[in-house]
Amino acid sequence: QGTDSYKIGIISPMSGPNARYGAFANKGAQLAVKEINAAGGVLGKQIQLVSGDSQCVPAEGVAATQRMISLEKTPVIIGDVCSSVTLAMQPLAEESKVLLVNAASSNPDITYKSGVGGFKWTFRNYPTDEVRAATVLQYAARTKGYKKFAVLSVDSDYGRGAIKFTKRYLPKYEGAEILSEDYYKDSETDFRSVLSKIRRSGAQAIILYGQADTTPIIARQMLELGLAGKVALVGNGEFNTKDTIAAAPKVMNGAVEAAAWLPEVPAPRSLKFVEDYKKAYGGEMPNNHAYTHYDTLMLVAQAIRNANSLKGQDIRDALAKIKYESPMGQVTFDDHNQAVLPMVLLEITDGKPAIKGMITTKVDYAAN
Amino acid sequence: MSSTTLDAPLLPAARVAKVNWSVSALALAALLATPLFLGDYYLHAMVLAMIFLLPALGLNLILGYTGMLSLAQGVFFGLGAYASALMSIHFGTPFLVNFLVAGLFAGLVALPLGIPALRLRDTSFVMCTLGMVVIAQMVSKNWVDFTRGDMGLSGIARPRLGFGDTVFTVVKAPEYFYLVLALAALAVALFVALIRSPAGRCMVAIRDNETLAESLGVPTWTYKLIVFMLSAVFAGLGGSLYAHFSTVVSPLVFQSYYSNTILIIVLGGGVGRIPGAIIGSFIFVAVSEALRITPELRMIIYGFVLLGLVFLFPQGLAPLFQRAAERLARLGHEGKEKRHAA
Amino acid sequence: MSSFILEQIVNGIITGSMYALVAAGMTMIFGVLRAINFAHGEYYMLGTFAAWFVMSQFAADYSIAIIAGVVIVSLIAVLIGRSVMQRLIGQPFQAGVLATLGLSLILQNVVILAFGGGYKVFSGGWIEPIELGDFGMSQQRVILVVVTLAVFAGLEWMVRSTRLGRSIRAVSQNIECCQVNGIDVEQVVRRTFLIGVAIAALSGILTGPINVSIYGGMGESITLKTFAVIVMGGMGNVRGTLIAGCLLGVVESLVASFIGLQYRDSVGFVVLLLMLMFRPHGLFSSKARF
Amino acid sequence: MQPDVMLRIEGLRKNYGAVAALQGVDIDVRRGEVMGLIGPNGSGKSTLFDCCTGLQKSDAGRVLLKGVDITTWPMNRIAREGRFLRSFQKTVVFPTLDSEENLVLAGQMSRFPSVLSTFWVGPAAQRRVKALRERARELIEVSGLSRVAHLPAGNMSGGQQKLLQFASMLMPEPELILLDEPLAGINPILIEKVIQCIEHANRVLGVTFVVIEHNTDVLMNLSHRVVVLHQGTKLADDTPEAVVRNPEVVEAYLGG
Amino acid sequence: MADTHMELEIDNLRAGYGHLDILHGVNLKIRHGEFVTLLGPNGAGKSTLLKSLFGMTTHKGGAIRWKGKDIAGLRPQAMLGHGIAYVPQGRCNFQLMTIDENLEMAAYTIRDGDLKGEREYVYDLFPILRKRRNELAGNMSGGEQQLLEMAMAVLRRPEILLVDEPSVGLSPQAITLVFNELKRLHKGGRTVLLVEQNTRKAMEAAERAVVLRLGKVIWDSPVGELSSADLGELFMTGRRASDAQPA
């Protein structure tokens, strides 16, 4: 087997409180590897996935990366989910000339510092929060006509970043205002106080950039407090999954979300991915991390084929020039090695997610 | 009396824990030679171990010698890291300056925190230090203008050591290793000096019986405050090394992961023993790195290792090493005597 | 405005009673072992998972899952009590810290290994809201508060008036003297641990329907809050724990509504710390002379 | 105020809830004397010590040391600046330190000018510590602890700990020592030695002693003056001979 | 083999703490209903011997036979079950419980009979305790706590009572009370093994004196055969110059 396999590393939180993200990431990537290998691998070699555990802690992530680079000698590493780990991995990858492809971190810094910004070996195949925030706000304010918003987002760079961009675009819509602003920590389960406050404030919609698993909690507590049908959720946080909707259908109706990917995306290859994933993992629904990691492996395989070489340098050059057809549409990279890729906008109607559009936007680096 | 070794659940008399100079020299020599044998990955792991050693020394000082469990070591570690990062990013100050400022800064912050906290004893004090962790998390996340919130600070410069015109940037693993080794060795020396000073005896007295110490004229509160600040200095220095090593800091440094890691290092190594934190940090990093071969089972096995440690080595690993070192020393001694006799 | 504050206080008491319930067990375990139980939140998590497992695997009713969950976790507690906790008697303090940290890692990651790292949805429970004017609350919360009161009444009675209760207090003060008086310290530790864990599991199961999303790492943050509560209540004091728990809940709730959710944990902590400055040994505690 | 008063206790009161442990006690301890303090169990003797040395706050009254009001001083300052030590009734030592370290610690604080100076391990500090060690070894020898001197003090027998506790009172060479039952649990031969030590310190070094002791035979021989406490009040204050004959004292304390 | 008159037979007992040996082969036989006092210099191992009899040290060898049964190495609870009660040296009560509760805990292993009545009995014995019955034990004065511990031992209904220095911290009056109670127990047919430094009181009360030194029994005789001058010599040198040792 030895010479016939080609190692690709994947760093993700596999233990500790954030293990839930790593699990999806690994499963998605594994599925892609299986598919690629079944089709004959890349350049005649079978891909072998090597996992490392970061626990979402930079120190751990750096150690895992170092191990990956020095012992496993993987020319390509995918990772991490948590932005702070990815940021810590970047200089390591740079020094050792290992290709780092990120598939799930949304911190703008990662690519602001890449490509022409500095790190030549980092690429990101994941949308930044800016595009998402703008799209959601536009839909909520224009199409749905909401004017009064309450912010309730996760207290992380993702949640805070999205709100920052939302505020930047808010003045475009006359009369739109934010009545209250709250951030919750990622393991929060008690939203009653905040929701009571929001109810009294008279907000029409809650801008929620949150974590997938807190959405059902918020939804159910909104139901409890009698917010169902009165206040809508807009933002991002896997509003679309069956379980979330089932937690409080009355609340979720009318929820608006923009996401990197959704299982409901009507593209045939995306639907096939959902089917395959469910088959492979006992009926479990994939989430967007599963998808983005799947997709990123596919992307890397494509780059290797384009480069017609297994060397990191060649793959990197191929990646910079790539025009990759993802299940969602075409992906290219800008001069900061940030993927320019499509995103979906959806609204929950009658207990089902309905896709309202696809958007592709480039990051405007000068604006920041 | 037939035997003089004790395994009653008491720590050894402080005077018994003498520094074994020959063994220490041997260990240092071995460390100096490691880059000749080991690859980058192992060096990297050892650098990590030595970075954690610094806050662990601080914790050993306050917990092992003064008897106060402070969970705030992680806070001062983080403060040191942030201080270094901000200095490096905003002022571009050289590494050694950042390093010292980070230690001082952490120590100074410990002063106003310690004054109210040291009114409390035992679990109330523990809880108070835990409160500091929670507050530090909040500040680092919410003071976005200064700390950039959850995004953290990235792009911290690699250590640059300059003498006159020759500026040397530490990038490669062996270079790092020697830099951190030198600083860690200095810290250990400082720690040993503290323990062996008359103040060290006062600390042990406070740990053993605060009221009695007070009645013998020891101003316990003052000592506790100074020790609290010193432990913060150690942690801050470690944080600075960490920031320049990983080149990013984020509010995650205030997570309980760091406080717990430091705690495990000290407790597992041997609390209240000079080599405790040193042994603890190397073993801790070795175990956690070795377990990387099975990412899924890693933390579970790690948990079992901790349990095993508790029941097999209730005093930590240091006594084991100390006994081995003593035996070595005795062997050497006997050898010498034999030679003399011959 | 005042009705708003009232609403927030009620919210706080509900949350606080959950804190108190988890903390009750921890404070008793601390009493007998003098060990800070870093793993206590994991038993809460195990309770939730056990009930979820029973419900999703055997399609059991929630009410059955409550009983089954408590029983399953109790069995685990018996095992851990025998193999780990009772051996901590008379061990130095650091043993307790390391052992419970170890247990916490094991329990958390075994659950993650067994059920996957992803989150699960806890369906079931009595989640229909009860409307009180413009103030809604699910039945489950009412049940939680009622159960908390009942459990605390029972604990208070047990500690004051039963043999086990008295021996728990005795063990918490002087182990050697317990031996002299013929109290089986190991047995007391095992039983206390069992009771503490069972209560934690019960509260995990009762809050399952409210929390909805459950995952292996959910115990960690609870452990932190619990620790604050037991210190406030005066270590080992049952009544103090209930009051401290509710107090923390109310303070947090007021902070969340008037200052901001992101400040909730820390400001709640700060308030508790300030109170500690005035009562350094917690709200209720007695201390003998030197 | 007379110059020969070492410690003046004025109207000291202490209540614990309903229990009046001290109900306005006035005592003058003269410089250079050995004063015995006796009284039935629970009469407030230990509480008196506690209130004099800052372990307990008194409800009313003053404590003057050489004319200086020390009522509100913290314990460590009384010991260090006041050169005024006390031992505890419950045997307490530093359990993990061996005898020598216990003693060095007891003597240490009076030898260093400031807290910060104790952190410095210069030659001067080492000389001081060396002198302390020598004194400690002497005291260990005298109190018959040499055989167990290497043990952590917590592993010594009850009587040995009591002896160590006594020895540590002598270490810093204070001016005034309050001893709370120094002889309880000490074997008869060592009692002799302890007495000799007290007398030596008193006569040669001029240390003032107040001794609580239920071993009345020994105490009456040892002390120049005896104060009897009963239910928190002073019952008698006289020479040993007179106290033994005082019918009230016999009734309340010595027993028929 | 076992002598039926002998209630407690200690045969070449070796015990200590962890690796440390303290008792180096102690031999001692105590008859039923005897009142024995165990004397010795500080650190001789007296307390260690009592602790070993109650199963609280590391057993290293030798036998302890109680009514013919070997009880060496049993746990303290089991000892109590056999009717052995122990009052340790130093503080041993529940500091944060009231006197009443402490007395209740003392009778923990006893589930029958008139506990209330027995409690009243000890209150009559030491009236000072009744006066403070609802106060925390830890707040009592040293002597009061010592009395409490004695009272607790009485409540354990011992067949043999192992007491370690009960007179410490007691006023002369209280000492008389305690020794009277020990004598009463003895008269009531209980066996008493008393460790004391107050040798005079101990020799007045006991029938037999045993001297321990450096972990060995060096003297064993009726109290009449031993003067306090002899004792001094025994403590110091381990020998009595005037005659051969009967032990």
Ligand SMILES: Nc1ncnc2c1ncn2[C@@H]1O[C@H](COP(=O)(O)OP(=O)(O)OP(=O)(O)O)[C@@H](O)[C@H]1O
């Ligand atoms: N912290 C406290 N709380 C309540 N009562 C107390 C406290 N401290 C002391 N007392 C009471 O005050 C009285 C005096 O106690 P103290 O210890 O001074 O007696 P003493 O004269 O030393 O007796 P002894 O000879 O037995 O040692 C006792 O009745 C005691 O119970």
Ligand SMILES: Nc1ncnc2c1ncn2[C@@H]1O[C@H](COP(=O)(O)OP(=O)(O)OP(=O)(O)O)[C@@H](O)[C@H]1O
């Ligand atoms: N926990 C312990 N660990 C180790 N050694 C101990 C321990 N307790 C006592 N020793 C040692 O055992 C020896 C005997 O102690 P023991 O307490 O039996 O003496 P004792 O005869 O009761 O003396 P005393 O009259 O002073 O109470 C002493 O030398 C002491 O140092």
Ligand SMILES: [Mg+2]
């Ligand atoms: Mg007293």
Ligand SMILES: [Mg+2]
């Ligand atoms: Mg003894």
